[in-house]
Amino acid sequence: MALIVQKYGGTSVADVDKIMGVARKAAHLHGEGNQVVLVVSAMGKSTDHLLDLMYEITNNPPERELDMLMSTGEQVSISLLSTALHTLGIESVSLTGSLAGIKTDSNHIRARILEIEPGRIEEELEKGKVVVVAGFQGIDSRGEITTLGRGGSDTTAVALAAALKADLCEIFTDVKGIYTLDPNMVSTARKLPFISYDEMLEMANLGARVMHPRAVELGKQYKLKIHVRSSFDEEEGTIIREVASLEEKYIVSGIACDVNLAKVAIVGIPDRPGIAANIFNTIADAGISVDLIVQSIRKDEENDILFSVNKEDLNKTLAILEKISDEVGAKEVFYDEDVAKISIIGAGMANVPGVAATMFKALADRDINIEIISTSEIKVSCLIKKDRINDAAEGVHEAFKLGEDQASLT
Amino acid sequence: MALIVQKYGGTSVADVDKIMGVARKAAHLHGEGNQVVLVVSAMGKSTDHLLDLMYEITNNPPERELDMLMSTGEQVSISLLSTALHTLGIESVSLTGSLAGIKTDSNHIRARILEIEPGRIEEELEKGKVVVVAGFQGIDSRGEITTLGRGGSDTTAVALAAALKADLCEIFTDVKGIYTLDPNMVSTARKLPFISYDEMLEMANLGARVMHPRAVELGKQYKLKIHVRSSFDEEEGTIIREVASLEEKYIVSGIACDVNLAKVAIVGIPDRPGIAANIFNTIADAGISVDLIVQSIRKDEENDILFSVNKEDLNKTLAILEKISDEVGAKEVFYDEDVAKISIIGAGMANVPGVAATMFKALADRDINIEIISTSEIKVSCLIKKDRINDAAEGVHEAFKLGEDQASLT
Numbered sequence: 001m002a003l004i005v006q007k008y009g010g011t012s013v014a015d016v017d018k019i020m021g022v023a024r025k026a027a028h029l030h031g032e033g034n035q036v037v038l039v040v041s042a043m044g045k046s047t048d049h050l051l052d053l054m055y056e057i058t059n060n061p062p063e064r065e066l067d068m069l070m071s072t073g074e075q076v077s078i079s080l081l082s083t084a085l086h087t088l089g090i091e092s093v094s095l096t097g098s099l100a101g102i103k104t105d106s107n108h109i110r111a112r113i114l115e116i117e118p119g120r121i122e123e124e125l126e127k128g129k130v131v132v133v134a135g136f137q138g139i140d141s142r143g144e145i146t147t148l149g150r151g152g153s154d155t156t157a158v159a160l161a162a163a164l165k166a167d168l169c170e171i172f173t174d175v176k177g178i179y180t181l182d183p184n185m186v187s188t189a190r191k192l193p194f195i196s197y198d199e200m201l202e203m204a205n206l207g208a209r210v211m212h213p214r215a216v217e218l219g220k221q222y223k224l225k226i227h228v229r230s231s232f233d234e235e236e237g238t239i240i241r242e243v244a245s246l247e248e249k250y251i252v253s254g255i256a257c258d259v260n261l262a263k264v265a266i267v268g269i270p271d272r273p274g275i276a277a278n279i280f281n282t283i284a285d286a287g288i289s290v291d292l293i294v295q296s297i298r299k300d301e302e303n304d305i306l307f308s309v310n311k312e313d314l315n316k317t318l319a320i321l322e323k324i325s326d327e328v329g330a331k332e333v334f335y336d337e338d339v340a341k342i343s344i345i346g347a348g349m350a351n352v353p354g355v356a357a358t359m360f361k362a363l364a365d366r367d368i369n370i371e372i373i374s375t376s377e378i379k380v381s382c383l384i385k386k387d388r389i390n391d392a393a394e395g396v397h398e399a400f401k402l403g404e405d406q407a408s409l410t
Numbered sequence: 411m412a413l414i415v416q417k418y419g420g421t422s423v424a425d426v427d428k429i430m431g432v433a434r435k436a437a438h439l440h441g442e443g444n445q446v447v448l449v450v451s452a453m454g455k456s457t458d459h460l461l462d463l464m465y466e467i468t469n470n471p472p473e474r475e476l477d478m479l480m481s482t483g484e485q486v487s488i489s490l491l492s493t494a495l496h497t498l499g500i501e502s503v504s505l506t507g508s509l510a511g512i513k514t515d516s517n518h519i520r521a522r523i524l525e526i527e528p529g530r531i532e533e534e535l536e537k538g539k540v541v542v543v544a545g546f547q548g549i550d551s552r553g554e555i556t557t558l559g560r561g562g563s564d565t566t567a568v569a570l571a572a573a574l575k576a577d578l579c580e581i582f583t584d585v586k587g588i589y590t591l592d593p594n595m596v597s598t599a600r601k602l603p604f605i606s607y608d609e610m611l612e613m614a615n616l617g618a619r620v621m622h623p624r625a626v627e628l629g630k631q632y633k634l635k636i637h638v639r640s641s642f643d644e645e646e647g648t649i650i651r652e653v654a655s656l657e658e659k660y661i662v663s664g665i666a667c668d669v670n671l672a673k674v675a676i677v678g679i680p681d682r683p684g685i686a687a688n689i690f691n692t693i694a695d696a697g698i699s700v701d702l703i704v705q706s707i708r709k710d711e712e713n714d715i716l717f718s719v720n721k722e723d724l725n726k727t728l729a730i731l732e733k734i735s736d737e738v739g740a741k742e743v744f745y746d747e748d749v750a751k752i753s754i755i756g757a758g759m760a761n762v763p764g765v766a767a768t769m770f771k772a773l774a775d776r777d778i779n780i781e782i783i784s785t786s787e788i789k790v791s792c793l794i795k796k797d798r799i800n801d802a803a804e805g806v807h808e809a810f811k812l813g814e815d816q817a818s819l820t
Contacts, residue, residue, distance in 0.1 A: 016467055057426055057429070058493060062492070062496055065493045065496070065504060068489035068506075069485070069486060072482035072486055075485075076460065078478065080479070082478075083464060083467050086472055087468045099553060143508070144509070
């Protein structure tokens with residue numbers, strides 16, 4: 001007997017038929033003698049419909065009232081799913097974030113889980129019930145309803161699995177698992193049987209939108225085995241876990257591409273200490289994440305700083321740079337939205353020489369110019385022209401033989 | 411400065427425009443220096459849409475899960491209404507039944523309010539906020555979400571007004587107030603400026619569906635002034651309150667008609683003690699309300715018992731009567747769905763002779779046969795043929811001069 005937490009996203013509970021499908025899956029698992037906790041999102045587009053109503057009133061609603069509104073979406077799902085289980089003869093109980101003991105801070109629409117008091121869930125599991133928990137929501141110390149923001153339901157599932165010391169956390173989604181590369185980009189993309197937390201984190205941060213980084217982070221912290229798989233078939237997906245041994249590490253596990261970014265540059269900065277710190281502190285204070293930083297010192301003792309930001313942060317970033325440019329007497333601020341990032345990720349690359357070089361050669365072979373390079377222990381990222389991203393992905397995928405089973409295992 | 415509780419039903423918050431209208435009304439009241447608590451129902455048909463989803467799964471959902479589902483309807487309304495107030499520059503906060511401290515028993519879908527802990531509401535009122543409370547819902551001692559069943563939002567409003575020691579409770583609805591008779595039946599029907607709790611209770615119980623009896627009962631218990639009025643204009647409605655003096659009592663305040671009932675009879679019962687008690691206990695145990703009971707003893711020492719029940723209880727009632735009839739050896743059970751009840755209600759009639767006689771004469775003048783009569787301190791009811799009900803209502807309304815202002819005041 002195992003304790004299993006399963007998470008089903010909005011597309012997996014989009015209508016009553018799909019809800020019945022989830023119930024049957026859970027009933028089967030329960031029938032095999034497992035304790036089952038289901039975490040569900042709001043049905044399909046239901047949150048959008050609620051937000052449409054809100055935006056008829058104002059584009060700038062109080063965040064507390066947004067949480068009051070949005071949290072109803074999951075409450076509908078859990079009630080229907082629990083009822084669906086009843087019709088299959090399975091004892092079941094639905095719990096809101098509040099009833100499930102999910103305590104968060106008070107930052108509405110982007111709350112973080114502080115702790116979970118799993119007493120009620122454990123009590124219901126003891127009674128043999130399947131417990132259906134509303135994802136994405138919790139309550140703060142005053143009992144106010146909060147929501148967790150992006151990746152909220154994944155985070156609920158992983159946090160619950162950790163608090164309940166679950167044997168397994170399964171994330172059911174609309175893709176079949178984690179691939180060496182987005183299968184829409186090359187047909188030879190291969191589903192990975194497993195991936196390490198760190199690799200998954202890099203993948204998630206680099207634009208593979210299967211699972212939110214905060215949920216992966218939490219899984220890593222509690223060494224929780226997470227199985228990412230499709231709601232719509234029985235096929236095994238990808239297991240996220242600690243690497244069992246050095247031998248299991250891939251040199252390169254996969255490739256992530258991100259086209260939702262822009263390059264910005266501030267050039268001709270007088271070479272005085274503290275200017276770079278000033279720039280990046282101001283940008284961080286504005287809540288903007290920066291990636292791929294390059295600083296170059298020219299002979300004439302002027303600095304250029306280049307970096308990339310998410311496209312939605314571009315205007316805010318430019319405003320900050322213009323202001324700093326005036327203050328310090330830099331020559332110019334410019335930007336380029338016509339860029340994309342390609343990254344290779346692999347926990348094994350740290351011990352293998354020449355990995356980055358292989359990537360650069362694959363790009364050079366296709367006449368793709370690299371504008372910025374950034375590396376970490378387990379990844380290499382290159383900024384290139386956006387219109388070459390498919391070409392680049394195909395070339396790099398091929399260079400590391402990622403389409404061939406286990407090809408790049410150390 | 412007064413503390414005012416206002417309740418808006420589903421039709422009053424059916425869309426965003428109507429919600430803005432409610433917000434403007436409340437903002438005006440708040441601007442005049444009053445403390446304002448708004449109790450709202452789910453938007454228009456939104457509860458029906460939720461139930462449709464549920465009934466796609468099963469016709470017999472667990473009542474706990476029904477409450478989990480249905481309570482989301484009001485949560486959407488309060489969030490939107492509170493946001494609407496914000497857009498008008500009014501500080502406001504929405505509270506679920508749970509946050510508003512509405513404690514109920516654990517009878518799902520028909521819970522009763524046990525007590526209200528108004529601390530949070532009072533705190534928010536102190537801060538100058540308009541407080542928007544979800545009607546129809548509460549929580550039990552375990553924190554489980556409950557709903558109050560029929561008349562739930564009215565009951566929430568009156569109970570809150572009592573707990574907060576409000577100066578006034580206003581029930582906004584889709585009618586303009588309490589009339590001497592349903593204005594759809596006669597054009598001379600007149601809106602009453604006031605009515606006593608007891609009269610309103612009789613009206614409500616007798617089929618005038620403006621306000622639920624349980625809410626009126628609660629108002630009576632706490633001597634709370636309740637103003638029933640239309641959401642869609644500024645006109646004064648009807649105030650429900652204690653009668654201030656004997657002089658203010660109407661002989662007859664109004665007329666209520668009920669066509670949703672059936673007459674049943676069990677005839678030829680051997681005259682043994684305890685048989686009537688047996689019949690009515692069994693019927694009460696089945697949760698069926700009985701009205702207008704007549705028992706007659708014939709010369710040959712056999713009893714006939716006639717009474718009326720709500721149409722939806724007819725089949726259950728007949729099944730019980732058939733069984734008892736067999737047991738005690740009665741001659742026959744029959745029923746008639748072709749009946750209606752007309753009642754006159756007035757707190758002053760107890761002290762005025764001849765009121766019932768005036769009613770009977772009004773019916774006789776129009777050749778309307780009375781099948782059963784039942785009276786209380788403040789009402790007289792007659793069961794007649796259903797196809798004569800409009801005729802009867804018109805005749806009785808005229809006989810008591812109810813169309814004329816203050817005509818029947820003692």
